[in-house]
Amino acid sequence: xxxxxxxxxxxxxxxxxxxAARHSSFSELFSDEVVTKALARDIELPYGAGKAVLITLDxxxxxxxxxxxxxxxxxELDAAIEAAKARTDIVAVAVTGKPFIFxxxxxxxxxxxxxxxxxxxxIGKLGHDVFRKLGELDVPTxxxxxxxxxxxxxEVALHCTYRTVSSGVPAFALxxxxxxLVPGWGGTYLLxxxxxxxxxxxIIIDNPMNQNKMIKGPxxxxxxxxDAIFEPADFVEESLRWAAKVVKGDITVKRPxxxxxxxxxxxxxxxxxxVEGKLHGAAPAPVRALDLVAAAKDRTRxxxxxxxxxxxxxxxMSDTLKAGLYAFDLVQKRAKRPAGAPDKQLxxxxxxxxxxxxxxxxxQLALLFARRLGVPVVMTDLDRDRLDKGVAYVHGEVDKLxxxxxxxxxxxxxxxxxxxxxLTKDAFSDADFVxxxxxxxxxxxxxxxxxxxxxxxxxxxxxxxxxSLSITEMASKLKHPERVVGFHFFNPVAVLPxxxxxxxxxxxxxxxxxAFATAKTLKxxxxxxxxxxxxxxxxxxxxxxxxxxxxxxxxTEPEVADRAVAPLGLPMSPLLLLQLxxxxxxxxxxxxxxxxxxxxxxxxxxxxxxxDAGKTEIYGPDFTxxxxxxxxxxxxxxxxxxxxxxDRALCALAREIKIMLDEGVVAKPADIDLCxxxxxxxxxxxxxxxxxxxxxxxxxxxNGELFHTExxxxxx
Numbered sequence: 001x002x003x004x005x006x007x008x009x010x011x012x013x014x015x016x017x018x019x020a021a022r023h024s025s026f027s028e029l030f031s032d033e034v035v036t037k038a039l040a041r042d043i044e045l046p047y048g049a050g051k052a053v054l055i056t057l058d059x060x061x062x063x064x065x066x067x068x069x070x071x072x073x074x075x076e077l078d079a080a081i082e083a084a085k086a087r088t089d090i091v092a093v094a095v096t097g098k099p100f101i102f103x104x105x106x107x108x109x110x111x112x113x114x115x116x117x118x119x120x121x122x123i124g125k126l127g128h129d130v131f132r133k134l135g136e137l138d139v140p141t142x143x144x145x146x147x148x149x150x151x152x153x154x155e156v157a158l159h160c161t162y163r164t165v166s167s168g169v170p171a172f173a174l175x176x177x178x179x180x181l182v183p184g185w186g187g188t189y190l191l192x193x194x195x196x197x198x199x200x201x202x203i204i205i206d207n208p209m210n211q212n213k214m215i216k217g218p219x220x221x222x223x224x225x226x227d228a229i230f231e232p233a234d235f236v237e238e239s240l241r242w243a244a245k246v247v248k249g250d251i252t253v254k255r256p257x258x259x260x261x262x263x264x265x266x267x268x269x270x271x272x273x274x275v276e277g278k279l280h281g282a283a284p285a286p287v288r289a290l291d292l293v294a295a296a297k298d299r300t301r302x303x304x305x306x307x308x309x310x311x312x313x314x315x316x317m318s319d320t321l322k323a324g325l326y327a328f329d330l331v332q333k334r335a336k337r338p339a340g341a342p343d344k345q346l347x348x349x350x351x352x353x354x355x356x357x358x359x360x361x362x363x364q365l366a367l368l369f370a371r372r373l374g375v376p377v378v379m380t381d382l383d384r385d386r387l388d389k390g391v392a393y394v395h396g397e398v399d400k401l402x403x404x405x406x407x408x409x410x411x412x413x414x415x416x417x418x419x420x421x422x423l424t425k426d427a428f429s430d431a432d433f434v435x436x437x438x439x440x441x442x443x444x445x446x447x448x449x450x451x452x453x454x455x456x457x458x459x460x461x462x463x464x465x466x467x468s469l470s471i472t473e474m475a476s477k478l479k480h481p482e483r484v485v486g487f488h489f490f491n492p493v494a495v496l497p498x499x500x501x502x503x504x505x506x507x508x509x510x511x512x513x514x515a516f517a518t519a520k521t522l523k524x525x526x527x528x529x530x531x532x533x534x535x536x537x538x539x540x541x542x543x544x545x546x547x548x549x550x551x552x553x554x555x556t557e558p559e560v561a562d563r564a565v566a567p568l569g570l571p572m573s574p575l576l577l578l579q580l581x582x583x584x585x586x587x588x589x590x591x592x593x594x595x596x597x598x599x600x601x602x603x604x605x606x607x608x609x610x611x612d613a614g615k616t617e618i619y620g621p622d623f624t625x626x627x628x629x630x631x632x633x634x635x636x637x638x639x640x641x642x643x644x645x646x647d648r649a650l651c652a653l654a655r656e657i658k659i660m661l662d663e664g665v666v667a668k669p670a671d672i673d674l675c676x677x678x679x680x681x682x683x684x685x686x687x688x689x690x691x692x693x694x695x696x697x698x699x700x701x702x703n704g705e706l707f708h709t710e711x712x713x714x715x716x
Contacts, residue, residue: 029119030110033070034059036103038080042090049244050091053084056098063100069152070107071126077156078130085137091247093137095156096144096236105151105175106185108325111316120316124309127152127185132305134159140247144239145217145226150175155183158190162246162253163225164239168232169217172225177285178208180324180685184312188292189304195224196258197293198267204289205271209278211495211681227253260297268294282569283685285315285324319695323687330674330688335497335525338516339667342509347517348459353377354434356448358390358421361465362437364493367394370418372522377419378427391421429455433518435463435487440588445474453478461514463487467585468534468592471504482508485515488535489524490679491580498679499524500535525678530665533596534589536675539665540689541577542589542601543656547649548574549604555636556645558625564645568692571681575625579618583610600656606633647698654693654702661707669707 036059043054055077057067069077084093097103106127114120134141134156143157145165150173157163165172174183174191182188183204192200203223207213221229230238245251258264268290275286288311296304315321353369355362358381370377379394381387395416402412420427428434434456436448449462456462462484464474475484486502499519503512512528519526529535534542544565551561562575578586587608593601609632620626625633640648657672666672673688686692690707693699699706 029113030070030072030107032109033072033107034061034065034068035076036067036069036073038073038077040080040083043240045092045244045247046241047244047248047250049247051089052092052094052240052243052247053080053087053090054240055080055084055093055095057095057103058098063098063147066101066104066148067097067153068104068107069127069156070110071123073107074126074130078133081130081133081137085133090139092140092142092243093134094142094144094240094243095134095160096146096239097149097153098147100147102143102145102147102149102169103153103156104148105153108179108328112322112325114316117313117317121309121313123316124184124312127155128305128309131156131159131185132301135161140243142239142243142246144236145169145172145220146232146235148172150214151183151187152185155185155187155190158186158194158225162227162243164228164230164235164242165217165220165226166232166235167217167229168235169220171214172216172220173207173212173214174203175208175212177205177283177289178212178324178684179328180283180285180318180321181315182285182289182292182308182311184308186305186308188289188308189296189299189301191225192264192293192296193258194255196256196267197264197297198270199223201267201271201290201293204293205275205286209275209286212684224255227255264297265294278571279569279683279685280566282567283683284318284320285685288315320685323691323695324684326687326691327673327677327684330670331497331525331678334670334674335527335678338501338526338528339671340528341516341526342513344513344517346510346513348432348461348510348514350432350461350514350518350521351375352431352433354425354428354431354452354456355379356425356434356436356452357381357438358383358387359437360393361489361491361493363390363393363397364491365435365437365465365489366390366419367397367415368493368522370394370415373518375418378431379419379421380423380425380427381421382423384423387421387423391419394419425451425455428452428460431456431460433461433463433514435465437465440466440469440585442469442473445469446477449474449478449484453480459483459510461485461511461518463515465489467538468589470533471502471531472506475504475506481506483511485511486529486531486535487515487519490537496679496681497523497525498537498675499526500529500537500675500679501526502529502531502535504531525674527666527671527675530663532660532663532665533593536660536666536672537679538589539593539660540653540656540672540676541581541680542586542593543652544649545574545578545586546590546602546604547652548645549578549607550602551640551645551648552633553604553606553636555639557639558630558633560639560642561645564642565649566642567646568686569683571683575618578607579616582616583607583618584616587611600652606635650693650696650698651702653689654698657690657693657707658703 036057039056040053043052045052059067141160143160143163145157148171154174174187176183220226228242352375355366358379366377366379379390398412398415401407434452458480471486475481485507488500490496490498501515516526548561552558562573590603594603618629669690673690676682676689694706
């Protein structure tokens with residue numbers, strides 16, 4: 001049990017040593033910084049507790065441009081803290097953010113321009129020099145976490161003596177290892193010493209590696225990061241009342257004592273096992289963060305912060321960080337401004353959605369449309385039992401959301417009422433958008449669209465979730481082929497952000513604009529693709545998987561072939577991916593690609609045998625290959641090494657990506673990267689497939705040139 005976090009000796013200087021000089025040296029690097037001001041004002045705490053200084057972080061923009069910390073913002077905060085430090089008439093200092101936003105971390109715009117380790121080290125030290133003052137003042141400090149807090153924003157709060165959090169905080173995270181950095185302004189030292197190594201590593205390692213997962217306000221409190229939690233409506237007022245009671249001694253904050261013995265070491269060891277299992281040494285940042293947390297139990301605050309400075313300096317100069325920032329830029333900027341999207345003013349309003357089919361994918365689509373669009377969604381099928389099961393699946397998923405607290409009872413009831421079923425397509429007569437999710441066969445899909453066209457208006461968008469078939473051919477027999485568009489989701493629909501939008505030869509701008517507007521409302525990352533076989537992700541994944549299967553067919557042990565791509569740190573191995581996709585689906589897409597490009601896409605006879613045998617699982621429950629499957633993976637007398645297989649697969653990808661770009665399947669290499677990151681879980685630390693192929697020398701070896709001849713900043 002303890003009160004405030006360990007108080008260290010005061011910083012030796014009363015102001016930042018050389019702060020102005022540092023700011024000058026950084027000004028060119030961070031010339032685009034939107035400076036976050038630290039607006040300080042005096043307030044009288046309730047209950048006669050005394051006068052306090054309330055610092056509000058505000059960059060002058062609304063919540064769409066969150067507060068960040070660049071050199072200018074850090075010096076603004078430093079000046080406010082120093083002014084408070086000189087006061088003898090105050091009893092506390094509190095820090096909060098502008099509406100909906102506390103602070104979301106460091107301003108990373110200047111990081112790619114950092115030229116040497118000395119500059120990188122100075123950036124880390126500047127953050128520490130400023131933030132640590134909040135934990136070293138003579139009066140208690142309070143972080144009032146009113147909104148989204150990430151990275152450096154979380155670390156500002158950790159430096160304070162106490163923390164309150166709003167129950168409405170939507171996102172709280174230390175995402176640095178996701179990008180290729182470490183929480184380097186106190187996070188790896190202060191957080192484990194506050195809540196213990198196990199819980200701290202969930203925030204520092206587990207969540208970033210799990211699709212950069214965030215936690216919400218209530219979890220921040222439950223984990224012990226915040227000392228008190230209040231409702232959003234009067235959050236600051238209630239926090240200040242609580243702070244007044246702490247200052248007066250009416251409230252004593254009690255925190256569990258952190259176990260710095262075996263529990264700490266075990267938590268670190270468990271995290272190491274997980275990181276190695278997922279990344280196989282492919283990314284240095286999580287390992288470096290683990291090292292810092294491991295050592296934090298015995299270090300002083302000065303030692304912990306100095307170690308973070310060194311780690312930031314090393315990682316900032318790494319290719320991994322450049323790759324991570326490039327990937328981050330893709331999902332934050334390019335994904336929000338899709339290349340080739342028509343004028344959004346052309347989009348038609350969607351007030352009702354039809355879903356053809358009632359299988360698992362159709363159910364996922366129905367739920368997504370109902371949740372995001374908030375409009376009626378009707379599912380159709382020819383079989384009553386199948387239709388009832390489909391609607392029941394959606395209602396069951398809503399019940400799960402209710403149980404998890406993701407929706408309230410009223411919202412759950414409304415969602416269920418929005419999703420209904422019908423045995424006839426007449427239910428689509430007033431739908432503005434109809435998507436099919438039926439058997440992946442051209443004749444079936446053409447028949448479905450013909451039946452739908454007979455009952456809907458000429459402007460109704462007809463979307464197909466096909467994974468590989470031609471949109472143009474699918475629309476060719478319709479009276480209005482211009483309103484057919486590819487709308488390809490990835491499984492699981494609720495998790496993977498990518499939506500490949502495919503324009504057929506006759507798809508008009510109004511249909512395409514409606515598709516992009518709908519994708520945005522669905523909160524998906526849309527990429528415009530040409531109507532080419534298997535579009536982007538499936539074309540590349542099938543090729544990649546095909547090279548591994550070919551090596552098995554030639555005589556390589558399946559375990560060896562499956563391990564070959566481990567150095568990439570992909571979310572799953574090729575054979576696990578084959579199991580997830582399903583051998584039958586993989587075979588169908590492979591056969592589609594083989595028909596179009598027989599010289600580049602072969603069809604594995606072993607895969608065909610696997611499908612004919614009715615096998616759907618490659619691995620057994622013990623994570624070893626099913627013995628019956630392994631018997632089918634036999635033959636061949638020319639086995640390859642893991643290194644040979646990896647090189648072979650990467651060379652095939654480099655060759656195919658160049659062909660796809662020459663064909664205009666997408667606008668830029670960046671779109672290939674965005675598709676694989678958001679649709680296939682391609683790791684952030686690799687920065688996308690094309691930068692990796694450039695760095696590894698594969699691009700030049702195969703194509704004689706780099707994909708990114710102008711560097712990774714050339715995204716437009």
